[in-house]
Amino acid sequence: MIKSTRRDFLKYSAAAGAALGTAGLSNLALADEVLKVGAVYVSPISEIGWTKQHSLGVDAIKAAMGNKVEVTTIDSIFKPQDAERVFREMASNGNKLIFGTSFSHGTPMQKVAPRFPKVAFEHCSGIRHMKNLGTFEAKYFEGTYVAGVAAGHMSKSAKIGFIGGFPIPDIVGPANALLLGAQSVNPDMTCSVIFLNSWFDPGKEKEAANTLISQGCDIICSMTDTATGVQVAGEKGAWSIGYASDMAKFGNGKHLTAFTLDWSSVYVSAAKAVAAGTWKTSERWQGLADGVVTMSPLNSALPADAVAQVTKAQKDIVAGTLHPFAGEIKDQAGKVRAAAGATLSTGDIRGINWFVNGVVGKLG
Amino acid sequence: MDLFTAIFTGTIIAATPLIFAALGELVVEKSGVLNLGIEGMMLVGAAVGVWVSYVGLPLPLAILCAAVAGALASLVFGVLALTFLTNQYAAGLALAIFGTGVSAYIGKGFGSTPIDALKPLVIPFLTDIPVLGPLLFNYDPLVYLSFILFGLISWFLYKTKAGLIVRTIGESPDAAHAIGYPVIKIRYLVVLFGGAMAGLGGAYLSIAYTPLWVENMTAGKGWISLALVVFAAWRPARVLFGAWLFGGMTILQLQGQALGLALPSEVLSSLPYIATIVVLVIISRNRQFLALNFPTSLAKPFRPAR
Numbered sequence: 001m002i003k004s005t006r007r008d009f010l011k012y013s014a015a016a017g018a019a020l021g022t023a024g025l026s027n028l029a030l031a032d033e034v035l036k037v038g039a040v041y042v043s044p045i046s047e048i049g050w051t052k053q054h055s056l057g058v059d060a061i062k063a064a065m066g067n068k069v070e071v072t073t074i075d076s077i078f079k080p081q082d083a084e085r086v087f088r089e090m091a092s093n094g095n096k097l098i099f100g101t102s103f104s105h106g107t108p109m110q111k112v113a114p115r116f117p118k119v120a121f122e123h124c125s126g127i128r129h130m131k132n133l134g135t136f137e138a139k140y141f142e143g144t145y146v147a148g149v150a151a152g153h154m155s156k157s158a159k160i161g162f163i164g165g166f167p168i169p170d171i172v173g174p175a176n177a178l179l180l181g182a183q184s185v186n187p188d189m190t191c192s193v194i195f196l197n198s199w200f201d202p203g204k205e206k207e208a209a210n211t212l213i214s215q216g217c218d219i220i221c222s223m224t225d226t227a228t229g230v231q232v233a234g235e236k237g238a239w240s241i242g243y244a245s246d247m248a249k250f251g252n253g254k255h256l257t258a259f260t261l262d263w264s265s266v267y268v269s270a271a272k273a274v275a276a277g278t279w280k281t282s283e284r285w286q287g288l289a290d291g292v293v294t295m296s297p298l299n300s301a302l303p304a305d306a307v308a309q310v311t312k313a314q315k316d317i318v319a320g321t322l323h324p325f326a327g328e329i330k331d332q333a334g335k336v337r338a339a340a341g342a343t344l345s346t347g348d349i350r351g352i353n354w355f356v357n358g359v360v361g362k363l364g
Numbered sequence: 365m366d367l368f369t370a371i372f373t374g375t376i377i378a379a380t381p382l383i384f385a386a387l388g389e390l391v392v393e394k395s396g397v398l399n400l401g402i403e404g405m406m407l408v409g410a411a412v413g414v415w416v417s418y419v420g421l422p423l424p425l426a427i428l429c430a431a432v433a434g435a436l437a438s439l440v441f442g443v444l445a446l447t448f449l450t451n452q453y454a455a456g457l458a459l460a461i462f463g464t465g466v467s468a469y470i471g472k473g474f475g476s477t478p479i480d481a482l483k484p485l486v487i488p489f490l491t492d493i494p495v496l497g498p499l500l501f502n503y504d505p506l507v508y509l510s511f512i513l514f515g516l517i518s519w520f521l522y523k524t525k526a527g528l529i530v531r532t533i534g535e536s537p538d539a540a541h542a543i544g545y546p547v548i549k550i551r552y553l554v555v556l557f558g559g560a561m562a563g564l565g566g567a568y569l570s571i572a573y574t575p576l577w578v579e580n581m582t583a584g585k586g587w588i589s590l591a592l593v594v595f596a597a598w599r600p601a602r603v604l605f606g607a608w609l610f611g612g613m614t615i616l617q618l619q620g621q622a623l624g625l626a627l628p629s630e631v632l633s634s635l636p637y638i639a640t641i642v643v644l645v646i647i648s649r650n651r652q653f654l655a656l657n658f659p660t661s662l663a664k665p666f667r668p669a670r
Contacts, residue, residue: 192622192624195633203585205574206573207374208622211370214371
């Protein structure tokens with residue numbers, strides 16, 4: 001019979017700690033070793049949507065680095081208290097690069113990162129940096145602007161319906177840009193906005209889409225984690241704009257385009273940098289030009305002049321000659337937020353908490 | 365479709381899953397059993413419904429399977445609470461969590477894949493009546509089924525001997541046992557019925573409402589149904605009214621948001637909950653009425669004396 005005393009326990013754990021310590025050091029010494037990468041997802045990896053696009057980024061690391069990399073992923077981690085445990089476990093298990101993919105992973109990552117100074121942390125949609133915690137985010141608004149140009153051409157009622165998860169800058173900005181894109185074609189366009197106050201409630205999203213359509217909107221764009229908005233629009237004969245993934249197969253032929261997210265360049269470059277020992281914390285905010293935001297194929301129902309204008313808007317944004325938030329921009333109250341010739345600053349866009357003129361909806 | 369028709373039909377449709385689940389739970393609670401696991405049973409029903417139709421079987425069969433799956437899920441609760449006499453609150457909560465996990469597992473292969481939706485039933489002549497046709501006769505079969513079931517349940521509980529027995533068991537299982545009724549067996553049947561109704565509610569969401577499976581797609585509707593039963597003072601007609609009120613407020617707050625009502629979306633989003641609670645509390649102020657309808661032995665484990 002094995003008797004275990006407290007003293008024994010302390011002895012063993014000290015020995016184990018020492019063993020772990022040496023193991024950790026030897027890992028660092030061997031540059032040729034397999035790189036362990038961890039990723040934490042906020043929702044299940046379904047066929048489309050936010051988490052799916054992140055899992056494609058992880059797949060890209062595997063494709064680029066082959067047997068030089070070993071990947072661990074954990075999905076459906078939303079609550080900060082769960083996330084903290086998962087991040088700590090991943091870091092203790094020898095992962096040298098760890099991705100957090102939701103805003104809610106921020107606080108746990110900021111807590112765990114300082115304890116593992118040798119581990120690189122990358123946080124998507126994060127705002128706070130540390131020595132070993134970098135952030136990356138996409139310029140969704142560039143995608144919605146381009147989609148808005150298509151919407152401006154195809155809308156008969158001149159009314160867009162926009163469904164957002166939460167009234168946060170990352171949703172408010174794209175809603176504004178969608179309308180600005182549409183107004184570049186037809187200045188009379190308006191955009192009705194509904195917030196679900198949930199990322200994930202297909203039932204409510206359907207009701208919201210029906211509501212918008214019943215009020216005369218004939219373009220539906222939904223920034224949530226489901227394809228319900230696209231599906232309802234297809235049923236009711238309204239055009240739809242997909243988000244995160246190409247949602248054409250849900251749209252019943254009425255899917256105009258989607259602004260999709262492709263994180264693979266971010267994932268692969270981070271993994272390669274860590275493997276080469278050159279990784280440094282950085283803040284990335286990338287859009288169409290970097291390929292992080294991409295436009296899915298346009299609906300074939302778009303007339304040639306519309307296609308030309310949409311493509312031109314996309315090219316100009318990539319070239320930097322067109323900025324979605326270039327003045328003159330007025331808010332709902334008619335106050336000038338960006339004068340003619342000026343553009344909104346990065347800080348203004350990232351913290352945007354007002355609607356442009358023509359949006360029907362209210363922010364708290 | 366004009367605005368009024370949109371709001372009216374939207375309300376009826378939004379209320380349907382709540383009506384199924386809440387009416388089932390009402391019968392269960394009338395027999396003195398409190399099953400908190402509606403959310404889990406709805407999710408299992410929703411996942412199984414989509415699965416059956418995904419493999420190519422017809423929709424009526426998918427709906428039937430969803431009901432059976434809901435009933436099977438409720439059996440987990442039944443065995444724990446009725447046979448092993450565990451705490452009903454704990455067993456119900458366990459079922460809610462268990463159902464969420466199991467449904468996610470069932471749905472692994474076909475998440476977010478759209479299926480053919482249940483189509484509205486076109487009734488000759490009736491659907492074509494101007495104004496009234498689109499308002500009353502343009503729903504899918506499950507909506508009509510929810511009304512039929514409402515009628516049947518009200519009739520069963522208050523007009524039949526079997527309904528009287530169920531209610532008696534909810535008041536005093538000892539008395540019912542003493543005069544020879546198999547209390548545990550009857551409670552099992554009622555729990556299975558409640559599970560089947562929750563499964564139907566789930567299937568309505570995943571087959572008719574948003575025809576696809578996504579994890580956790582009920583988004584709290586099971587808990588709302590549970591609250592409806594209590595606030596409706598265990599009366600079927602009030603459950604119906606409460607579900608419409610809740611559905612109607614949900615649709616109205618969305619319409620309000622889209623019209624640019626000068627209220628923040630967070631406030632508007634909470635309106636359905638506030639309105640439903642306030643109205644149902646007001647109509648249930650009558651203490652005598654509450655005492656008359658409250659199943660006295662609710663959530664109390666019953667062990668037949670030997």
